[in-house]
Amino acid sequence: MTVRWGVIGTGGIARSFVGDCTAAGVAFVAVGSRTQASAESFAAEYGIPRAHGSYEDLVADPDVDAVYVATPHARHADDALLAIEAGKHVLVEKAFTITAAEARRVVDAARHRDVAVMEAMWTRFLPQMTMIRELVAEGRIGRPRVVEATHHQDLPRDPSHRLNDPALGGGAILDLGVYPVSFAVDVLGAPVAVAAAGTLSDQGVDTQMGIVMTHEGGTQSTVHFALDVRSPNTASIIGEDGRIDIDATWYTPTTWRLRDRDGAVVEEYDSREELAGYAHEVRAFESMIVSGDRSGGAMPIAQTIAVMAAMDEARRQVGVRYAADDSSTAR
Known part of the structure; x- marks a missing residue:
């Protein structure tokens, strides 16, 4: 079965995603935007047959089996629900x-309509992460005790930019923090306690934040992220019998080393020559659709919810509030 894809949104992430996946042979048949002109321009650039001037028309397209939601964070839930109601499988860009x-x-809603839904956390599906997950499961570093990861970028400072606008889900946590938080949950499971501190912009979004999470059995993770500084962006999994060090930039194809208790390198891997890697998550999601298995594989939906809950609590402690917080409380 060939899964036929539609895309909601024509921004930067949609371009990266579609460009990478088209090169890997993923079948895109339609794109939807808020304007017909934007949809047609995007479709022409990537060779997509049909362009729709609204998201409603995109999800109503009978030739679309699955929808990739690439709109700003504040629209993710509504756009995902729109596609689900139309009976489409949905891959939602992070943060979910x-x-x-x-x-x-x-x-x-997805369970009610019996469609597949998954967060597009592409890092989890990179071959290097599959290998690292296997090393941990095999006990190569003993019991994992600590996860450390950073995500720092120097991003646009314009107050009207979506990254700095609370109405659009701006701030470091949803764009950058979701990567290390999800990584920690992947390795150590859902946190049982969260402690966070951060700095807010004049617009009320977080420019930087540090989070310490306690997981089952007393294991811990420490993550830090910021949208106005740069760093190497590395990560480590520290176990009782060794550790795994992931080099810059840890959430992309890169290098890693398995070390023993004394720090000696036991095994290493270099994936820097691999493609960007969005196609790995798409193929995994397509397998979910074809097989009927809704577990999520490397990105279980239960872990997506756990990540969102941890970020909710971190935001609460730091003082970052979005309009969705009020509507969530009301429900």
């Missing part, structure tokens, strides 16, 4: 939604 309550609404 604004809040855990929104995430649960999307998941419940």
Whole structure:
């Protein structure tokens, strides 16, 4: 079965995603935008047969089997629900939604309509992460005790930019923090306690934040992220019998080393020559659709909700609030 894809949104992430996946042979048949002109321009650039001037028309397209949601964070829940109601399988760009309550609404709707839904956390599906997950499962570093990861970027400072606008889910946490938080949950499971501190902009979004999470059995993760500084962006999994060090930039194809208790390198891997890697998550999602398995594989939907809940709590402690927080409380 060939899964036929539609795309909601024509921004930067949609361009990266479609460009990478088209090169890997993914079948895109339609794109939807808020304007017909934008949809037609995007379709012409990437050789997509049909362009729709609204998201409603995109999800109503009978030739679309699955929809990739690439709109700003604040629209993720509504656009995912729109596609689900139309009976489409949905891959939602990270962060999955604004809040855990929104995430649960999307998941419940997908279960009701019996369609697949997954967060597009592409890092989890990179071959290097599959290998690292296997090393941990095989006990090569003993019991994992600590996860450390950073995500720092120097991003646009314009107050009207979506990254700095609370109405659009701006701030470091949803764009950058979701990567290391999801990585920690992948390795250590859902946190049982969250402690966060951060700095807010004049617009009320977080410019930087540090989070310490406690997981089952007393294991811990420490993550830091910021949208106005740069760093190497590395990560480590520290176990009782060794550790795995992931080099810059850890959430992209890169190099890693398995070390023993004394720090000696036991095994290493270099994936820097691999393609960007969005196609890995798409193929995994297509397998979910074809097989009927809704577990999510490397990105279980239960972990997506756990990540959103951890970020909700971190935001609460730091003082970052979005409109969705009020509507979630009301429900």
